[in-house]
Amino acid sequence: MNGMRNLDEESITQAVLARQSETTNPRLKEIMTSLVQHLHAFARETKLTESEWETAIEFMTDVGHMCSSKRQEFILLSDTLGLSTLVVAQNHRKPQGCTEATVFGPFHVSDAPQYELGGDVSNGMKGKPCFVSGTVTGINGEAVAGATIEVWQADQDGFYDVQNPDLEHYQGRGVLHADASGRFNFKSIVAESYPIPHDGPVGKLLEALGRHPWRPAHLHFMITAPGYERLVTHVFREGDAYLDTDVVFGVRSSLIADWIKHPPGAGPDNQHYDRDFYTLDFNFVLNPCD
Amino acid sequence: MNGMRNLDEESITQAVLARQSETTNPRLKEIMTSLVQHLHAFARETKLTESEWETAIEFMTDVGHMCSSKRQEFILLSDTLGLSTLVVAQNHRKPQGCTEATVFGPFHVSDAPQYELGGDVSNGMKGKPCFVSGTVTGINGEAVAGATIEVWQADQDGFYDVQNPDLEHYQGRGVLHADASGRFNFKSIVAESYPIPHDGPVGKLLEALGRHPWRPAHLHFMITAPGYERLVTHVFREGDAYLDTDVVFGVRSSLIADWIKHPPGAGPDNQHYDRDFYTLDFNFVLNPCD
Numbered sequence: 171m172n173g174m175r176n177l178d179e180e181s182i183t184q185a186v187l188a189r190q191s192e193t194t195n196p197r198l199k200e201i202m203t204s205l206v207q208h209l210h211a212f213a214r215e216t217k218l219t220e221s222e223w224e225t226a227i228e229f230m231t232d233v234g235h236m237c238s239s240k241r242q243e244f245i246l247l248s249d250t251l252g253l254s255t256l257v258v259a260q261n262h263r264k265p266q267g268c269t270e271a272t273v274f275g276p277f278h279v280s281d282a283p284q285y286e287l288g289g290d291v292s293n294g295m296k297g298k299p300c301f302v303s304g305t306v307t308g309i310n311g312e313a314v315a316g317a318t319i320e321v322w323q324a325d326q327d328g329f330y331d332v333q334n335p336d337l338e339h340y341q342g343r344g345v346l347h348a349d350a351s352g353r354f355n356f357k358s359i360v361a362e363s364y365p366i367p368h369d370g371p372v373g374k375l376l377e378a379l380g381r382h383p384w385r386p387a388h389l390h391f392m393i394t395a396p397g398y399e400r401l402v403t404h405v406f407r408e409g410d411a412y413l414d415t416d417v418v419f420g421v422r423s424s425l426i427a428d429w430i431k432h433p434p435g436a437g438p439d440n441q442h443y444d445r446d447f448y449t450l451d452f453n454f455v456l457n458p459c460d
Numbered sequence: 461m462n463g464m465r466n467l468d469e470e471s472i473t474q475a476v477l478a479r480q481s482e483t484t485n486p487r488l489k490e491i492m493t494s495l496v497q498h499l500h501a502f503a504r505e506t507k508l509t510e511s512e513w514e515t516a517i518e519f520m521t522d523v524g525h526m527c528s529s530k531r532q533e534f535i536l537l538s539d540t541l542g543l544s545t546l547v548v549a550q551n552h553r554k555p556q557g558c559t560e561a562t563v564f565g566p567f568h569v570s571d572a573p574q575y576e577l578g579g580d581v582s583n584g585m586k587g588k589p590c591f592v593s594g595t596v597t598g599i600n601g602e603a604v605a606g607a608t609i610e611v612w613q614a615d616q617d618g619f620y621d622v623q624n625p626d627l628e629h630y631q632g633r634g635v636l637h638a639d640a641s642g643r644f645n646f647k648s649i650v651a652e653s654y655p656i657p658h659d660g661p662v663g664k665l666l667e668a669l670g671r672h673p674w675r676p677a678h679l680h681f682m683i684t685a686p687g688y689e690r691l692v693t694h695v696f697r698e699g700d701a702y703l704d705t706d707v708v709f710g711v712r713s714s715l716i717a718d719w720i721k722h723p724p725g726a727g728p729d730n731q732h733y734d735r736d737f738y739t740l741d742f743n744f745v746l747n748p749c750d
Contacts, residue, residue: 174704175711177542179550185709186542192670202669204506206541208498213546216494220564223538223547230534234524244520248513251496252467252476256503257513260469379492380482414464419475421465 183210232371240332242276246372249273249418250381264399267309268457272403272420275390277322277330282343288439290357291344297326297359299447300429301438306352306393306454313352314456317395320345321356323388328364357439360429360448361387363412376417383417386410391454398456405452427452473500522661530622532566536662539563539708540671548692557599558747562693562710565680567612567620572633578729580647581634587616587649589737590719591728596642596683596744603642604746607685610635611646613678618654647729650719650738651677653702666707673707676700681744688746695742717742 177185186206193199212218218226236243248254254273262271285291306317322343324330331341348354365383368376376383388404406413406426413421429448437443467475476496483489502508508516526533538544544563552561575581596607612633614620621631638644655673658666666673678694696703696716703711719738727733 174706174709175713177545177549177709179546182542182546182549182709189671189705190669193668194670195668198668201506201508201512204502208502208505209541209543210546212494212498213543214550215498216491217550218491218547220547220551222491223544227532227534227538230520231524231527231532234521234527234534237521237524242517242521244517244524248517251499252472253499253503254513255467256469256472256500257508257510259467259472260504260507261510378483378485378488379480380484381479415479416464419464419467419472419479423465 179214183207186210229371229375236370236372240335241367241370243370243372245274245276246366246370247375249275249420250366250372250376252419255419258402262399264457265309267455269401269403269454270422270424271401272422272425273418274402275418277324277332278320278390278392279322279332279340279343282320282322282345283340285344285346285356287346287349287353288355288357289344289346291321291342291346292358293339293341293344295325295331295341295359297362298445299437299443300358300360301355301447301449302358302389302452303353303355303438303449304452304454306348306354306395306456308398308456308458313350314348314395314398315350315352317348317352317354317393317398317456318345319348319354320390320392321358322390323358323361324364326359326362328362333367355438358389361389361407363387363407363410366417381417382412382415384412384415385418386412386416386421388420389450393454393456395456397459399459401454401456403454405450469504473497476500519661519665526660526662530625531657531660533660533662535564535566536656536660537665539565539710540656540662540666542709545709552689554689554747555599557745559691559693559744560712560714561691562712562715563708564692565708567614567622568610568680568682569612569622569630569633572610572612572635573630575634575636575646577636577639577643578645578647579634579636581611581632581636582648583629583631583634585615585621585631585649587652588735589727589733590648590650591645591737591739592648592679592742593643593645593728593739594742594744596638596644596685596746598688598746598748603640604638604685604688605640605642607638607642607644607683607688607746608635609638609644610680610682611648612680613648613651614654616649616652618652623657645728648679651679651697653677653700656707671707672705674702674705675708676702676706676711678710679740683744683746685746687749689749691744691746693744695740 233243306314368383387407387410393401408428429450523533596604658673677697677700683691698716698718719740
């Protein structure tokens with residue numbers, strides 16, 4: 171066992187792997203073997219110095235300390251380094267015709283309010299009125315009656331409700347259920363492009379890398395129904411300036427839709443609007459479970 | 461720029477690298493290029509699932525939340541995955557004859573108390589009395605007069621002072637200066653083997669990997685002097701049961717020394733001891749700066 175002494179930058183890797191040979195969980199062993207090999211290869215390849223290692227420890231600590239019930243800086247880090255998009259892509263090779271998935275993002279909450287169809291999920295959030303409608307079907311065109319639809323979005327200034335510490339109720343998010351024919355509709359506000367929270371360590375990293383922190387305008391959707399694969403996706407807004415440089419690499423052409431602008435007048439809810447309002451129609455196609 | 465849409469698990473890597481092409485700091489670019497490539501290769505190689513990704517996000521968040529002014533869980537993580545030993549090894553390829561470096565560990569503090577030579581750095585810490593002496597020289601045998609010697613260690617139960625939230629003063633750590641001939645001596649207690657703090661996420665990971673959390677008994681030293689490379693190292697105790705399975709992979713044969721046990725009687729400080737006491741003599745050889 172003297173091989174465990176006097177380890178150098180080459181022999182350390184096999185020593186670490188040998189030490190975890192007793193792992194009873196084969197998948198954990200597989201993951202940690204790959205992780206240790208790549209972590210070590212990274213440090214060797216870059217000839218990482220001790221002061222750079224210290225900077226990395228401080229950075230990771232800052233990322234951890236920025237995480238709270240309302241902010242997930244590690245998800246931001248994963249998103250901005252393209253890891254989230256990679257993981258989503260390799261886990262959702264769906265049949266042609268299904269709605270594509272994209273990144274989950276850090277702003278979902280598990281206890282969003284329920285709304286009846288037609289309800290106003292903005293719940294007072296600032297922005298231009300927007301009426302959203304669509305269908306949820308399976309790959310063969312069958313209606314997914316009662317599908318659970320979660321939607322969440324930022325306000326006109328680019329902030330999600332959970333980013334406002336003074337807000338005592340949720341805004342711009344809700345849970346609805348499609349009707350018997352798979353149709354849904356709700357009222358909200360127009361999504362706008364926004365920078366991801368960049369007042370923390372991830373923001374500093376992006377700045378140092380010469381990267382902007384912007385995401386193109388989008389609505390988040392999570393759609394679930396028995397017998398179908400969960401769909402986590404966005405609908406992006408055609409014409410947005412950041413569609414080609416999304417800071418989290420999430421844009422898919424098939425998810426870009428027109429937000430149609432209407433002049434003042436009667437809205438789809440039969441109310442009169444003194445200002446322009448928008449409509450968005452999008453049909454989601456779910457992938458059946460095996 | 462349409463290449464930035466519809467990224468898959470292969471094309472995402474080049475897309476992320478392209479986005480950081482404006483980085484003005486060439487070293488940051490080099491490090492982040494390697495990091496992104498290895499991070500992505502790890503996720504592809506393991507076919508990381510979304511639930512595994514979520515577990516990883518939660519793990520990293522837990523590690524971050526465990527970090528405080530008195531606990532550095534990311535250093536523990538780096539140490540236990542062998543990264544720290546790798547970084548130390550590749551940055552300290554010293555000339556033959558110099559004292560080898562080893563890991564820094566998470567328990568150093570920057571404001572340890574100063575002691576005169578011969579002082580008792582245990583400062584009331586529990587353990588068997590131990591008298592430590594030695595010299596600090598350069599590679600050519602020259603005395604390093606006035607070298608700054610920081611020492612820190614755990615108590616007989618394996619806890620550092622900073623792990624005891626009720627303790628109002630430092631114990632088992634101090635800063636001394638070698639005399640004009642490079643000699644130093646101080647009183648402390650005998651180092652004992654101990655488990656690294658394993659009540660947090662790193663402890664859970666070690667357990668899942670079938671690894672014990674123990675380190676062999678050691679004294680930490682950091683020795684600095686103008687004209688010499690800073691030396692961060694330990695002295696390990698011959699005969700310890702964990703010398704071959706140090707949880708942080710830090711043992712080097714050249715750093716193992718005898719702690720000599722003496723029967724009750726007069727100690728090197730000319731005091732009478734009713735119980736056994738120990739002595740340790742170790743000579744440190746510093747590497748001159750270029």
